[in-house]
Amino acid sequence: MPAFIGPVQILNIGGSGIVQFGDSLIISPKSNSKSHSGSGASNTGGIVITINGISITNVIDTNLIDQPTVGNN
Template sequence: MPSLIVGPVTISAVQSDGVVNFGDTLVINPKSTSKGYSGSGGGNTGNFMQTVTFVSATNTLDTDAVDSNVAGNN
């Protein structure tokens, strides 16, 4: 299905493993995965962001061995 984009599009950066797609796509599979921890409002992105956080705590305890298996996508 063709895509029609009306309005401004801002792409600030695309890294070597990033995907930018406009148009027909059936499946996009990740080639790599990672896990990151950030506090409240730490992952927000945008041109005009405002966050108000009084208390923030991040739980980094991770007991499972495998989170995302992408071995079949390479």
């Protein structure tokens, strides 16, 4: 079925970058990621004051598959 869409402004497309207008049967984008960061590394804001001593990040990961995306519809 056709779709009538008014003005659209796309400011940012992240991840897999899929934008769909109109008909679609199946759209199932998948992604996964893992990140390791130390103490206070992911703080955001206008004024961030972080006082850390020794920061150690444990990156030992015994899992082979954390979040499978194959067949996960």
